[in-house]
Amino acid sequence: MNAVAYHLEPSRGAAGLTIAAQPMPEPGPHQVVIRVRAAALNRRDLMLLDGSYPLPAMPGVVPLSDGVGTVIAVGHSVTRAVVGDRVTATYFPRWIDGPQRRSHVVEQYGATRHGMLATYAVLEEDSVVHVPEHLTDAEAATLTCAGVVAWAALTTPLPVLPGESVLTVGSGAVALFGVQHAKILGAEVISITSDLGKAERLSELGADAVIDRSRTPDWERAVLDHTDGHGVEHVLEAVGMATLGQSVHSAAYNARITVVGAMPAPGVPTGNPFGTSYLSIRKIAVGSRADFEAMNRSIAEHRVRPVIDRIFPFDRAERAYHHLRTGDPFGKVVIEVS
Numbered sequence: 001m002n003a004v005a006y007h008l009e010p011s012r013g014a015a016g017l018t019i020a021a022q023p024m025p026e027p028g029p030h031q032v033v034i035r036v037r038a039a040a041l042n043r044r045d046l047m048l049l050d051g052s053y054p055l056p057a058m059p060g061v062v063p064l065s066d067g068v069g070t071v072i073a074v075g076h077s078v079t080r081a082v083v084g085d086r087v088t089a090t091y092f093p094r095w096i097d098g099p100q101r102r103s104h105v106v107e108q109y110g111a112t113r114h115g116m117l118a119t120y121a122v123l124e125e126d127s128v129v130h131v132p133e134h135l136t137d138a139e140a141a142t143l144t145c146a147g148v149v150a151w152a153a154l155t156t157p158l159p160v161l162p163g164e165s166v167l168t169v170g171s172g173a174v175a176l177f178g179v180q181h182a183k184i185l186g187a188e189v190i191s192i193t194s195d196l197g198k199a200e201r202l203s204e205l206g207a208d209a210v211i212d213r214s215r216t217p218d219w220e221r222a223v224l225d226h227t228d229g230h231g232v233e234h235v236l237e238a239v240g241m242a243t244l245g246q247s248v249h250s251a252a253y254n255a256r257i258t259v260v261g262a263m264p265a266p267g268v269p270t271g272n273p274f275g276t277s278y279l280s281i282r283k284i285a286v287g288s289r290a291d292f293e294a295m296n297r298s299i300a301e302h303r304v305r306p307v308i309d310r311i312f313p314f315d316r317a318e319r320a321y322h323h324l325r326t327g328d329p330f331g332k333v334v335i336e337v338s
């Protein structure tokens with residue numbers, strides 16, 4: 001067998017992908033070597049090739065984060081896999097659990113570490129994930145990026161509940177996984193696409209309603225109509241800033257919108273105000289009685305005292321108003337009622 005690996009020279013476009021013979025790698029401690037059986041592409045791999053991905057690719061890196069193979073060698077102290085296991089790897093080799101940190105994202109297979117487009121791949125054992133048995137190699141190779149991000153979008157920080165509504169925007173791989181995951185979670189799914197043929201395939205996949213944005217450009221209205229004016233409870237925004245406004249208008253009063261797509265808004269200079277941050281934005285209105293009582297327990301336990309700027313007598317209430325408007329208070333303006 002002639003072992004080979006592709007290598008990527010960023011910013012050289014299609015010419016940046018070269019192929020060379022690959023020596024059989026030796027696994028280091030806590031590493032495994034797999035014989036790759038299938039690998040899959042994500043949009044990020046196009047971005048890495050043309051140099052537009054936020055994390056620059058290591059020159060000469062073996063591309064692709066997604067792939068599946070059989071473990072053929074294990075390094076010293078490996079406990080998470082044995083020779084013969086069929087495995088894939090996580091996108092971020094260092095992110096095991098809990099909240100994502102910046103230190104997790106700077107290491108990625110196919111970008112800063114050699115990836116899957118090769119005969120052999122060396123994986124950190126902590127990144128190794130066994131794949132479901134019923135999948136073909138080609139199917140199992142697709143899970144790492146699009147499958148997981150759609151799952152995380154619909155199950156964290158809290159899972160979609162049975163009977164809730166989910167909107168998927170676009171019909172890329174993330175949205176398709178989103179439809180499949182959402183149906184398993186028991187949700188009613190509405191999908192947005194641009195094409196009649198894709199609409200049929202989305203329905204076959206399980207989408208309960210599909211809106212063709214080429215015929216219904218103001219699809220947010222159609223989503224509202226479909227949900228009796230309430231809007232959807234969850235949005236898997238798998239396009240990006242380009243459609244976020246419409247997703248917001250499609251969403252219910254207390255919905256959760258998870259932005260996965262990276263497409264910038266047309267005509268906006270920065271395109272994407274999030275930049276390279278993966279943050280959450282919540283819009284809330286005060287809090288419940290339970291929130292109030294929890295706060296009071298904290299205030300009592302820690303003997304917190306609210307900051308008061310000025311106290312006005314009852315018959316000077318209008319001066320309290322004036323002070324709030326013009327007095328640049330530092331703390332609350334209080335009116336004594338006695």
Ligand SMILES: NC(=O)c1ccc[n+]([C@@H]2O[C@H](COP(=O)([O-])OP(=O)(O)OC[C@H]3O[C@@H](n4cnc5c(N)ncnc54)[C@H](OP(=O)(O)O)[C@@H]3O)[C@@H](O)[C@H]2O)c1
Pocket residue numbers: 042043044145146149169170171172173174175192193194195198213238239240242243259260261262263
């Ligand atoms: N954050 C993450 O972890 C993560 C992971 C994976 C992917 N991504 C990003 O998520 C996005 C989706 O990736 P993907 O691989 O699933 O799909 P993709 O190949 O980027 O396709 C996106 C789909 O979006 C739709 N679309 C394109 N332009 C649109 C527009 N102006 N308005 C509405 N819909 C539009 C199209 O579907 P229709 O023709 O059906 O309308 C298209 O097939 C990409 O931006 C990708 O970079 C992010």
